[in-house]
Amino acid sequence: MINRAIEATVLRSLNFFPVVGILGPRQVGKTTLARKLIGELNKPVVYYDLELVEDFETLSQNTTWVLENNINKTIVIDEVQRLLPLFPQLRALVDRKREAGRFILLGSASPDFLQKSSESLAGRIAYHELMPILKSEAESSFIPQPTHWHRGGFPDALLAPDNGYWYQWQQNFIKTYVEQDLSAMGISTTIPLLNNFLRMISHVHGSLLNYSTLSNSLGMANNTVRRYVEILEQAYLIRRLEPWFVNVSKRIVKSPKIYIRGSGNLHFLSNIRHYEDLITHPIAGASWEGYVIEQIIPLLDPGIRPYFYRTSNGAEMDLILVDGITPVVSIEIKLSLAPALKRGSTESANDLQTEHNFVVTPNGGNIAVRPKWLHCNISELIEHLKTLNMVAQY
Incomplete structure (x- = not known):
């Protein structure tokens, strides 16, 4: 089993918040992660998978009884978006006994999950997005x-x-x-x-x-x-x-x-x-560009926002990282092993006035290609972003 970087962060939330939500696409490993976390909790756990008919019927028909009779356990509910009326009852139970790690909710492919849980559990739930490995x-x-x-x-x-x-x-x-x-x-x-x-x-x-x-x-x-x-x-x-x-x-x-x-x-x-x-x-x-972007964005500190930059005269940057209203990092993504820069990239960096600029290729090497520009690979780039305090601490 592949260890996930988000594990420590989710456990930290379970030690403070009554409800922890783990969101992500189907088949991304939410259930596997939850089962691993269960083994690290210092309290009994009960698990319901709402894709199983018997579990769905148990919770939907006997909601109050099930929740109240497991008040001293951590209740894990998988595919919780299938039973959205559950959320108001969770709020009532949490308010009756506000204790860390009472519920772990796993959900996928449902904007209603976020909306309903935010409305009912505001201030009581911490969300974590689990993305592909x-x-x-x-x-x-x-x-x-x-x-x-x-x-x-x-x-x-x-x-x-x-x-x-x-x-x-x-x-x-x-x-x-x-x-x-x-x-x-x-x-x-x-x-x-x-x-x-x-x-x-x-x-x-x-x-x-x-x-x-x-x-x-x-x-x-x-x-x-x-x-x-x-x-x-x-x-x-x-x-x-x-x-x-x-x-x-x-x-x-x-x-x-x-x-x-x-x-x-x-x-x-x-x-x-x-x-x-x-x-x-x-x-x-284009595939390499998207791949690099998806290795970076999930790791960013919540205060750092990703964008791209392009003007009508040809200036372009594949990814820029913005802190507040200040662009801090410019990233040009190239599949070619040669770290040559195009005029559009340098013009973009000048427009953005970013102090830290990177060309990301498969091999990298941490090679300076010109002032304020470094040629690196994905792993090297992430280390630089850690130094700049742009990556969340897992």
């Missing part, structure tokens, strides 16, 4: 970067015996999301059209999000496309990276960039079955 976590289990980049960070897919099993896992994963989760979240269209929608997004991965282009290509209304993109983002499948506006006198690109968050999902949707196919595929550069 990071490169640093994979390498601690001797999984090399090429494998992790190609397969992505979903545990079962990453640890599959071969690429055939990996591809089959991805196929089942996308099928489940398309046929169950996304339809339950409000995407009411045919399965073939939704599959085409996902594949269309894989084609524009790393590009500016143009709703009209997607709308015209798919024969869908513009507002429908916008709503579907929002749902995919809420389901942790895609990321919209917003642009940073540094100078209102410049003609700044206003559209966000869109990424499929899981590199393995992207490669499956692009029919890339092997790493050797990936490095020669036209999407390789």
